Amino acid sequence: MTEILKVEGLVKKYGRTEALKGISLTLPAGKIVGLLGPNGSGKTTLIKIINGLLTPTAGKIYIAGQKPGAKTKGMVAYLPDAIYLNSWMTVKQIVNYFCDFYEDFRPELAYQMLEKLNISPNHKLKTLSKGNKEKVCLILTMSRNALLYVLDEPIAGVDPAARDYVISTIINNYNPEATVLISTHLISDIEQALDEVVFIQDGEITLHKTVEEIREENGKSVDGLFREMFRW
Amino acid sequence: MQRNLDKTKPLCPQICEHICLDVALGELKPNERIKSVREAAVAVGVNPNTMQRSYEILEQEGILYSVRGTGWFVSENTEKAKQSLEKLKEEKTRMFFEEMLNLGMSAEELREFIKEYKYD
Numbered sequence: 001m002t003e004i005l006k007v008e009g010l011v012k013k014y015g016r017t018e019a020l021k022g023i024s025l026t027l028p029a030g031k032i033v034g035l036l037g038p039n040g041s042g043k044t045t046l047i048k049i050i051n052g053l054l055t056p057t058a059g060k061i062y063i064a065g066q067k068p069g070a071k072t073k074g075m076v077a078y079l080p081d082a083i084y085l086n087s088w089m090t091v092k093q094i095v096n097y098f099c100d101f102y103e104d105f106r107p108e109l110a111y112q113m114l115e116k117l118n119i120s121p122n123h124k125l126k127t128l129s130k131g132n133k134e135k136v137c138l139i140l141t142m143s144r145n146a147l148l149y150v151l152d153e154p155i156a157g158v159d160p161a162a163r164d165y166v167i168s169t170i171i172n173n174y175n176p177e178a179t180v181l182i183s184t185h186l187i188s189d190i191e192q193a194l195d196e197v198v199f200i201q202d203g204e205i206t207l208h209k210t211v212e213e214i215r216e217e218n219g220k221s222v223d224g225l226f227r228e229m230f231r232w
Numbered sequence: 233m234q235r236n237l238d239k240t241k242p243l244c245p246q247i248c249e250h251i252c253l254d255v256a257l258g259e260l261k262p263n264e265r266i267k268s269v270r271e272a273a274v275a276v277g278v279n280p281n282t283m284q285r286s287y288e289i290l291e292q293e294g295i296l297y298s299v300r301g302t303g304w305f306v307s308e309n310t311e312k313a314k315q316s317l318e319k320l321k322e323e324k325t326r327m328f329f330e331e332m333l334n335l336g337m338s339a340e341e342l343r344e345f346i347k348e349y350k351y352d
Contacts, residue, residue: 030281032279167277171270171277171278171279171280188239192237193278195279195281212242215243216242219241221239221240224240
């Protein structure tokens with residue numbers, strides 16, 4: 001099986017604070033993986049290192065065998081936890097912008113998904129509601145033909161009906177060659193769509209299992225197990 | 233979107249059971265083409281790999297068959313699905329009786345209840 005992501009002994013220090021304490025993790029192709037952990041556990045730090053936005057203090061990281069850099073940015077589609085697009089642009093302008101920026105961008109797919117949501121390409125981003133802006137961001141990310149999709153809190157800001165849309169978009173774009181890594185703390189909403197989960201706590205990976213294993217071995221939902229493990 | 237799946241139990245057997253019942257009750261007809269793995273995964277809101285595995289299990293049991301490059305179909309012979317339905321009916325009935333007995337209903341009261349129940 002192809003390894004999409006390989007992390008070995010990854011350490012990240014911010015001054016004296018150790019955000020990641022030497023984590024190791026391998027993700028194969030064709031999986032939807034949940035990166036679950038309480039606030040401040042190191043989820044976003046790991047995601048930023050995967051995207052080459054932060055450099056690790058120590059340890060190794062490979063995306064499809066390559067170190068993060070210009071080349072891997074073409075393979076990783078990243079949805080940040082905050083909206084980063086220019087609000088004065090129209091949806092159409094942003095789609096064109098993405099076409100210029102990413103070789104693997106599929107505009108026809110983006111327009112198809114926008115139409116399904118009744119979002120007109122002629123609208124300026126700033127006229128859209130927060131939820132719709134987030135959906136546009138997700139659509140743009142999923143319209144790339146990437147090897148690794150990294151979604152940081154894709155469902156935090158949207159209503160329950162829109163969450164279903166987000167989840168079905170992720171499922172619908174499933175590709176056996178690619179892997180999707182989703183960071184979230186809204187576990188019960190998304191767990192049905194996952195293959196595997198990685199629990200991260202205080203900069204360490206405390207569990208990495210398939211969700212069916214969790215259900216079988218513990219007789220619990222992933223959400224139930226999470227609440228038990230991270231009780232305080 | 234979510235078809236009453238119990239997330240505290242493995243999803244595969246539950247999905248298999250749902251499809252099996254649809255076949256046994258004639259909601260899905262023999263040789264009918266069913267949803268693709270992706271469509272079904274989106275409809276139920278589960279992981280495509282989970283749906284794929286469920287279809288493969290049902291194929292091994294002879295309830296579904298696949299045609300390479302075309303899709304998934306309901307088997308001509310629905311006997312196996314019907315057997316599963318019978319088993320489920322028996323299980324559920326047994327569970328009902330046990331529950332009622334646990335609630336202190338006597339055998340006599342149960343018989344009375346079954347006789348008086350409006351079956352329409």
